[in-house]
Amino acid sequence: MYRIGELANDFKVKSDTLRFYEKHGLLTPSKRSDSGYRLYTEQDKKTLSFILRAKTVGFSLADIHELLSIEVDKDNNACADVKIVVDAKLEEVERKIAELNHFQQSLKQLSDACCGGPGSAAQCTILEALESDVHNVQPEHHHCLKE
Amino acid sequence: MYRIGELANDFKVKSDTLRFYEKHGLLTPSKRSDSGYRLYTEQDKKTLSFILRAKTVGFSLADIHELLSIEVDKDNNACADVKIVVDAKLEEVERKIAELNHFQQSLKQLSDACCGGPGSAAQCTILEALESDVHNVQPEHHHCLKE
């Protein structure tokens, strides 16, 4: 069992943030001490980890709330509704992955172009790097390769 | 050349948003008409596309400003500084990709578990799906597989 300050400290967030998440239904501590202190379990810790990770990849707290409230239950015949939500999020995740792979290629090109060798590179920006079709690079016409 | 409303419409944002990006140095239209109307070029369009895509994967406008102002210039001896920025962003992108791959696996499990077959699944949440080690699944002990 962790008190709010401990948990906050472990994840480098403020206690206020945890209270804020509670107020918005994202993370309710599993127990309270006799004196009313919030007590968080390992499970709560995992939920917090999930919230913070989902945030870094661009999900809003509303999105995260939706993800957390997905309950696939064999006796729940709203199952089809759940599948619609899950599949929508899955598509969103896949779009994000595709974007990030694209960014990754471009940043790699920039990194290589930058101080990449004795001659260094021609002028280049991330937009030029993104524009170059990674699947069809023609080195001699390319702005961003070393030398 | 696009006027602000056209460009806004193409990208499903408000004209106000484009003026906001301009005020914050993210997207300055390349020209103005004689009467003072903003005129955006194809290049500006690409910049806007970049801004919006970067936003969906969790970059702040400040991050995006930083990415856009990267200029790898062969005559610029601040090259090492640029490489530091680029490599930091690259790491960030790679972390995001790793998170998203993890989410993707979990959402796939949920999607499969949900209405996945005649028997459907045991109760399952995204947290349980995330927790299950995808590289070491033991179907009989797993909460979220069909039947």
Added chain:
DNA sequence: ATAAACCTTGGATGTTAGTCCAAGGTCAAG
């Protein structure tokens, strides 16, 4: 030549996601 549909600026307002503060209760250490 005038209405409809654009555009300009500046400033007010709204939403999301925290962050801070005040007044007071709890708890462990000395």
Added chain:
DNA sequence: CTTGACCTTGGACTAACATCCAAGGTTTAT
């Protein structure tokens, strides 16, 4: 038995990112 570091609540405040509004200028279509 008090000092210091925690915790409680409620409410005010902030920053980032827009979004709206007012007063007025421009363009195009009839």
